[in-house]
Amino acid sequence: MKIQEIQGGITAAKGFKAASAAAGIKYQGRNDMAMILSDVPCTAAGTFTSNIVKAAPVLWDRKLVQDGGTVRAVVVNTGIANAGCGPEGMAVCEDTAAYAAEVLGITKEEVLIGSTGVIGPVIDMNKLKNGIRLLVPALSDSREAAFEASKAIMTTDTVNKECAVSIELPSSDGTGTVTVTLGGMSKGSGMIHPNMCTMLGYIATDAAVEKGLLQKALSAVVPDTFNMITVDGDTSTNDTLLVLSNGLAENAPITEEDESFELFKKALTYVCKTLAIKMAADGEGASKLIEVCVKNADTKENARTLARSVAGSSLVKAMIFGKDANCGRILCALGYAGPGFDPAVIEIDIVGESGKVNFYTDGKIQPFDEELALAILSEKKIHIDCDMAEGTFEATAWGCDLTYDYVSINADYRS
Amino acid sequence: MKIQEIQGGITAAKGFKAASAAAGIKYQGRNDMAMILSDVPCTAAGTFTSNIVKAAPVLWDRKLVQDGGTVRAVVVNTGIANAGCGPEGMAVCEDTAAYAAEVLGITKEEVLIGSTGVIGPVIDMNKLKNGIRLLVPALSDSREAAFEASKAIMTTDTVNKECAVSIELPSSDGTGTVTVTLGGMSKGSGMIHPNMCTMLGYIATDAAVEKGLLQKALSAVVPDTFNMITVDGDTSTNDTLLVLSNGLAENAPITEEDESFELFKKALTYVCKTLAIKMAADGEGASKLIEVCVKNADTKENARTLARSVAGSSLVKAMIFGKDANCGRILCALGYAGPGFDPAVIEIDIVGESGKVNFYTDGKIQPFDEELALAILSEKKIHIDCDMAEGTFEATAWGCDLTYDYVSINADYRS
Numbered sequence: 164m165k166i167q168e169i170q171g172g173i174t175a176a177k178g179f180k181a182a183s184a185a186a187g188i189k190y191q192g193r194n195d196m197a198m199i200l201s202d203v204p205c206t207a208a209g210t211f212t213s214n215i216v217k218a219a220p221v222l223w224d225r226k227l228v229q230d231g232g233t234v235r236a237v238v239v240n241t242g243i244a245n246a247g248c249g250p251e252g253m254a255v256c257e258d259t260a261a262y263a264a265e266v267l268g269i270t271k272e273e274v275l276i277g278s279t280g281v282i283g284p285v286i287d288m289n290k291l292k293n294g295i296r297l298l299v300p301a302l303s304d305s306r307e308a309a310f311e312a313s314k315a316i317m318t319t320d321t322v323n324k325e326c327a328v329s330i331e332l333p334s335s336d337g338t339g340t341v342t343v344t345l346g347g348m349s350k351g352s353g354m355i356h357p358n359m360c361t362m363l364g365y366i367a368t369d370a371a372v373e374k375g376l377l378q379k380a381l382s383a384v385v386p387d388t389f390n391m392i393t394v395d396g397d398t399s400t401n402d403t404l405l406v407l408s409n410g411l412a413e414n415a416p417i418t419e420e421d422e423s424f425e426l427f428k429k430a431l432t433y434v435c436k437t438l439a440i441k442m443a444a445d446g447e448g449a450s451k452l453i454e455v456c457v458k459n460a461d462t463k464e465n466a467r468t469l470a471r472s473v474a475g476s477s478l479v480k481a482m483i484f485g486k487d488a489n490c491g492r493i494l495c496a497l498g499y500a501g502p503g504f505d506p507a508v509i510e511i512d513i514v515g516e517s518g519k520v521n522f523y524t525d526g527k528i529q530p531f532d533e534e535l536a537l538a539i540l541s542e543k544k545i546h547i548d549c550d551m552a553e554g555t556f557e558a559t560a561w562g563c564d565l566t567y568d569y570v571s572i573n574a575d576y577r578s
Numbered sequence: 579m580k581i582q583e584i585q586g587g588i589t590a591a592k593g594f595k596a597a598s599a600a601a602g603i604k605y606q607g608r609n610d611m612a613m614i615l616s617d618v619p620c621t622a623a624g625t626f627t628s629n630i631v632k633a634a635p636v637l638w639d640r641k642l643v644q645d646g647g648t649v650r651a652v653v654v655n656t657g658i659a660n661a662g663c664g665p666e667g668m669a670v671c672e673d674t675a676a677y678a679a680e681v682l683g684i685t686k687e688e689v690l691i692g693s694t695g696v697i698g699p700v701i702d703m704n705k706l707k708n709g710i711r712l713l714v715p716a717l718s719d720s721r722e723a724a725f726e727a728s729k730a731i732m733t734t735d736t737v738n739k740e741c742a743v744s745i746e747l748p749s750s751d752g753t754g755t756v757t758v759t760l761g762g763m764s765k766g767s768g769m770i771h772p773n774m775c776t777m778l779g780y781i782a783t784d785a786a787v788e789k790g791l792l793q794k795a796l797s798a799v800v801p802d803t804f805n806m807i808t809v810d811g812d813t814s815t816n817d818t819l820l821v822l823s824n825g826l827a828e829n830a831p832i833t834e835e836d837e838s839f840e841l842f843k844k845a846l847t848y849v850c851k852t853l854a855i856k857m858a859a860d861g862e863g864a865s866k867l868i869e870v871c872v873k874n875a876d877t878k879e880n881a882r883t884l885a886r887s888v889a890g891s892s893l894v895k896a897m898i899f900g901k902d903a904n905c906g907r908i909l910c911a912l913g914y915a916g917p918g919f920d921p922a923v924i925e926i927d928i929v930g931e932s933g934k935v936n937f938y939t940d941g942k943i944q945p946f947d948e949e950l951a952l953a954i955l956s957e958k959k960i961h962i963d964c965d966m967a968e969g970t971f972e973a974t975a976w977g978c979d980l981t982y983d984y985v986s987i988n989a990d991y992r993s
Contacts, residue, residue, distance in 0.1 A: 282906020
């Protein structure tokens with residue numbers, strides 16, 4: 164039952180290729196399109212934005228995933244979100260899928276689409292087609308192709324996000340075990356509270372997993388991973404997370420919730436959590452990662468809500484940017500989160516490599532070592548522990564500090 | 579049924595005095611305490627923070643208001659919030675009220691308390707007592723005293739906030755009408771989403787109003803005024819809004835929901851709305867006021883929720899700071915607010931003195947005049963109109979842009 168982190172990204176699993184290209188959709192002088200292709204048909208599962216206003220590619224992908232057919236490819240563009248475009252937006256998706264299908268020799272119902280960028284403009288179909296013509300011959304299962312694809316889907320991201328793991332599962336011929344690999348890439352900063360530049364995430368695995376169970380695993384994993392990161396409280400029109408599984412690992416197909424399913428789910432959790440934390444740490448303008456662990460809450464959902472409230476508080480985020488241990492703001496953010504609790508019994512600590520500062524216990528803010536607090540707040544990752552002393556449930560949320568650069572990036576995003 | 583805005587603040591109504599003093603509680607070289615005193619006992623009504631963690635003065639005031647006795651005075655300090663201090667915090671309130679009562683010759687149950695500032699530290703009782711000794715002899719019903727009191731309660735506010743109005747109500751002797759005055763002052767930036775520096779608001783009126791109706795009027799007015807402003811989504815531990823009425827106008831006491839009650843409520847709305855908008859415009863670091871009007875929503879509550887979502891969106895706020903008409907963000911903020919609606923029928927406009935830009939209608943972002951949009955976004959007040967085309971309910975929310983200064987102020991608030 165061991166999960167092994169390995170080098171690699173979206174092409175780490177057997178039979179997956181990737182490519183990237185510069186189509187000039189909005190950005191100049193960089194790659195702005197990526198493609199993922201599986202050698203054989205894949206089972207697909209997905210989770211999508213909860214925003215009432217859904218971008219065309221979200222509607223397109225959701226339909227394909229729900230219709231239950233197999234898929235082969237994903238085409239992603241950055242620069243323009245293809246949201247708020249009315250029926251024209253859906254036509255762009257259909258034309259893109261049809262054109263990619265034609266060049267790849269598959270059907271348009273096998274082509275998923277992802278878009279991220281400015282809301283409003285209609286994407287120039289000629290640029291998309293030109294991009295597809297560049298992408299197809301560049302498809303490769305190399306490490307380099309995966310790395311470049313993860314860079315091509317970036318918008319305001321400053322680093323690319325990849326993760327790959329392998330597990331051992333019983334082989335389909337019953338003679339032993341086989342290595343199953345999951346590789347993923349993502350961009351942006353959130354799922355419940357994503358940055359407007361949108362969260363897109365793609366995970367490719369060679370596991371053989373029955374479609375219902377693939378969706379069940381993904382839906383179980385998302386609430387404690389992608390849904391626990393927050394950058395600015397704005398939920399995008401485009402958020403999309405897709406998992407494709409092509410079965411080429413030749414494991415005994417996962418068809419029930421057995422040990423293999425549990426191990427697969429753990430591996431999927433590992434990939435999702437790693438990508439999610441990388442997104443939180445790279446939130447727009449971020450200089451620090453904030454990790455908030457709420458322990459001993461009365462319900463799992465309350466633990467999540469409390470943790471997200473602290474990680475998402477503008478005042479906590481600004482305080483951490485300023486290395487100013489104005490920790491009453493953490494207490495305050497717990498207080499307005501919604502769940503009831505007894506302020507007289509909770510405990511709040513800030514933990515770093517330099518040590519630990521307990522600043523709230525016995526119903527009051529405690530005197531603390533300012534030098535130690537400054538040392539902890541000067542680290543790249545700040546861990547906040549909140550013990551609610553009322554139950555057994557725990558949740559962790561991830562966020563980032565609020566900096567001048569966040570304002571700068573978002574005050575002038577279109578230009 | 580006319581409401582007349584008049585010059586003045588907390589001492590505008592008959593029989594109210596104010597004073598301010600420098601007690602050195604945290605700030606140096608400025609006044610940091612204020613006192614309000616009524617010549618005669620007052621009926622009091624109040625609304626308080628919804629935060630689970632309530633500062634000691636909130637608990638103190640809420641108890642006095644709920645117990646139903648009359649009150650005479652309010653003592654306010656800035657610099658330290660008296661929150662997160664455990665039982666010591668309540669002892670500070672009780673000692674402050676007792677000391678002020680002794681000096682003023684009233685009872686401690688007639689003294690309301692307000693505090694705003696850093697969470698955690700216990701306020702030095704000697705400084706509070708010293709401040710009270712300075713405040714009492716300085717009490718005056720002058721315009722100047724009201725102005726100075728409204729400045730003394732400021733924290734990160736850049737301008738003081740005052741408003742006063744007068745109305746004519748039937749006189750108690752039945753021979754005609756008398757002038758009834760409402761005067762108010764406030765500080766900070768919010769009630770549902772207040773800035774951590776806390777919203778404190780005080781309104782003094784010489785109207786004679788039965789206590790239950792005074793509370794009813796206040797509770798009816800707050801949801802569309804103070805509760806519709808947002809600066810950063812953080813709800814403080816200290817938010818307090820109090821109305822004191824001393825009856826010295828000699829109007830026929832308001833004891834039922836008649837015409838006089840309705841006019842009084844309108845006057846109270848005027849004062850609360852004016853103070854609320856002044857707070858939104860002076861949100862920490864703000865350079866512009868954002869007014870979001872949601873029309874034709876299916877319910878009043880949905881109209882409020884949608885308007886607040888747009889006014890509170892970090893991305894909308896940053897876009898307005900940057901004068902960048904990236905208006906898809908407004909559509910996006912409506913979409914994640916919660917209430918359902920049909921994106922195909924809504925309409926969104928941006929309105930300023932320079933003109934109006936329709937940027938979303940017929941289910942898509944429309945081409946718009948970039949120069950006109952820039953001209954509107956360069957104004958000090960930006961009005962956003964969202965027509966939901968599904969009902970008859972309307973609500974307006976106020977907020978401010980997100981600027982470098984917001985980050986700067988909050989990254990280093992304690993020092």
